[in-house]
Amino acid sequence: MDVPDQPDPARSLGEQTSAAAPPDFEALTEAARDAMTRSYAPYSGYPVGAAAVTEDGRLVTGCNVENASYGLGLCAECTLVGQLQLTGGGRLAAFTCVNAAGEYITPCGRCRQLLYEFSAEILWIRTAAGVTTIDALLPEAFGPHDLEEIR
Numbered sequence: 001m002d003v004p005d006q007p008d009p010a011r012s013l014g015e016q017t018s019a020a021a022p023p024d025f026e027a028l029t030e031a032a033r034d035a036m037t038r039s040y041a042p043y044s045g046y047p048v049g050a051a052a053v054t055e056d057g058r059l060v061t062g063c064n065v066e067n068a069s070y071g072l073g074l075c076a077e078c079t080l081v082g083q084l085q086l087t088g089g090g091r092l093a094a095f096t097c098v099n100a101a102g103e104y105i106t107p108c109g110r111c112r113q114l115l116y117e118f119s120a121e122i123l124w125i126r127t128a129a130g131v132t133t134i135d136a137l138l139p140e141a142f143g144p145h146d147l148e149e150i151r
């Protein structure tokens with residue numbers, strides 16, 4: 001995995017939206033761990049929390065919400081993009097998600113697609129392997145541009 005330079009911890013959450021360098025993920029990790037505590041995961045027993053910062057410096061969070069009809073469960077990324085849209089929309093500049101142990105996890109395939117839809121020019125993502133980007137996690141992504149091409 002391509003791991004860019006490590007972030008400058010002196011920069012604030014608002015400044016983390018610069019596309020030039022990855023942000024300091026400390027505050028986002030804290031927010032993701034807090035969101036994880038609101039998870040509803042009685043079936044998998046695997047709570048997940050997610051947090052992201054938008055280009056204009058807003059914090060959005062999400063947690064997984066499962067269902068007795070197992071396949072209908074929502075990943076944390078799913079509720080996060082819902083909250084993004086409900087709180088003003090915009091583009092995601094940095095994202096992370098954690099499990100119940102507070103450890104970083106890497107978004108599942110479907111969630112990479114969800115994040116891609118709302119990503120800023122660069123969307124930095126902190127995973128267990130380090131800091132990466134949505135473009136590295138979802139190369140050759142299908143997206144809105146593909147639909148535009150045939151309209």
Ligand SMILES: O=c1ccn([C@H]2C[C@H](O)[C@@H](CO)O2)c(=O)[nH]1
Binds near residue numbers: 047064
């Ligand atoms: O990126 C991921 C991967 C998994 N989960 C959730 C889905 C399910 O509720 C639980 C176990 O897979 O973790 C997420 O929320 N995000």
